[in-house]
Amino acid sequence: MPLVMMCGYPCSGKTTFVEKLQKHLEKMKKNVVIVSDDSVGIDRNSTYHSTQGSEKEHRGDLRSQVQKHISKDTIVILDSLNYIKGFRYELFCISKNSKTPHCVVHTDTSPDTCHKWNEVSSKYEPGLIDELVMRFEKPNPSQRWDNPCFVVGVEDSGVEEIVSQVADHLFSVGAPRPNQSTQSQALAPPDFLHQLDISTQEILDIISSQQSLGSTSFKIPGIESPLSFNRNVNIAQLRRLKRQFITYTKAHPPSDMSKLKENFVQYLQSVV
Numbered sequence: 001m002p003l004v005m006m007c008g009y010p011c012s013g014k015t016t017f018v019e020k021l022q023k024h025l026e027k028m029k030k031n032v033v034i035v036s037d038d039s040v041g042i043d044r045n046s047t048y049h050s051t052q053g054s055e056k057e058h059r060g061d062l063r064s065q066v067q068k069h070i071s072k073d074t075i076v077i078l079d080s081l082n083y084i085k086g087f088r089y090e091l092f093c094i095s096k097n098s099k100t101p102h103c104v105v106h107t108d109t110s111p112d113t114c115h116k117w118n119e120v121s122s123k124y125e126p127g128l129i130d131e132l133v134m135r136f137e138k139p140n141p142s143q144r145w146d147n148p149c150f151v152v153g154v155e156d157s158g159v160e161e162i163v164s165q166v167a168d169h170l171f172s173v174g175a176p177r178p179n180q181s182t183q184s185q186a187l188a189p190p191d192f193l194h195q196l197d198i199s200t201q202e203i204l205d206i207i208s209s210q211q212s213l214g215s216t217s218f219k220i221p222g223i224e225s226p227l228s229f230n231r232n233v234n235i236a237q238l239r240r241l242k243r244q245f246i247t248y249t250k251a252h253p254p255s256d257m258s259k260l261k262e263n264f265v266q267y268l269q270s271v272v
Contacts, residue, residue: 001030002170003070003095004077005088007139008107010044010129011118017107017152018079020163025075028167035065036079045125048081048132059087066091070098075170083136085146092145099175104149105166106139189257196249199260200242203268208235220265227265229272241268 004021006014018034025032037044040061047054062080070076082088088104095102111133118124124132139146148169152162189195203220210218211232218227233241245267254263 001070001072001075002100003066003091003098003102004075004166004170005082005091005102005104006077006079006107007082007088007104009083009109009111009114009136010048010081010124010132011114011121012107012109013117013152014105014107015079017105017159017163018077020159021077021105021166024163024167031074032077033069033074034077034079035062035069040065044123045128048124048128059084063087063090063094067094070094070100072100081132081136083132085137085140085143088139089143089145096176101170101173101175103166103169104139104146105162106149106151108151108153192253192257193250195257196246196260200245200264203261203264204235204238204242207233207238220261223262223265225265227269231272233272241271 006018008014015036018036022032022034037047037058040058042054042058042061047058062078066076066078078091082091082104092102111129114129114133115126118126118129139149141147141149150162150166150169152159206220207218207227216229216232218229220227242264245264249260249263254260
């Protein structure tokens with residue numbers, strides 16, 4: 001099920017929003033897991049301080065917990081700063097690899113309000129909040145890992161409406177399409193390349209023979225429609241077109257090997 005990435009300044013209302021979203025989803029009888037700074041047990045001040053190297057380890061812990069819980073049966077909500085766009089991209093890849101949709105929720109709260117709320121919770125040193133605000137990389141909806149991005153001002157009204165919008169989105173979209181480069185190609189017969197070379201060469205021989213007689217329309221045995229050229233194509237050009245077709249077909253082998261000649265004729269007709 002989907003991954004929800006919270007994103008915002010320290011003490012910007014992320015956890016408040018998560019609690020409302022969790023209640024809403026549980027009313028829908030959905031299984032929800034919250035991954036947060038608290039759940040992995042860190043000291044915020046020592047972890048997020050710029051002079052410490054433990055923040056990278058902390059992001060690794062968060063990432064591991066997301067990978068552990070994300071599944072077809074569980075909604076994972078990551079309640080953390082998530083202020084680095086590279087980390088959000090890593091999480092997007094995890095979601096995509098798990099074939100689940102995702103979204104980003106940005107709590108767009110002013111730094112002054114964050115300081116005010118921090119005075120109540122005392123989660124962060126005041127200087128650290130200013131430092132994290134300076135380091136914050138705002139979500140950009142034009143980037144696929146930050147899209148869709150729901151912006152919520154927790155200090156304003158309308159939070160419940162955003163909660164409903166997020167919940168509706170999570171179950172109205174399908175899983176993201178995998179990259180073509182990561183998909184297994186259909187297995188071709190062992191003699192596929194041999195058949196491909198012979199079939200295409202037979203057609204070139206027919207075209208060359210009939211062109212030498214002045215013909216611009218070629219009847220290919222086994223192909224219903226004749227192949228017609230609007231200009232003369234010499235043998236060097238035909239061989240180049242054959243190589244291009246073979247290169248493409250090797251990467252995208254047809255499921256029906258008997259269609260090789262027909263596919264080559266259609267290719268020639270489209271490019272000449």
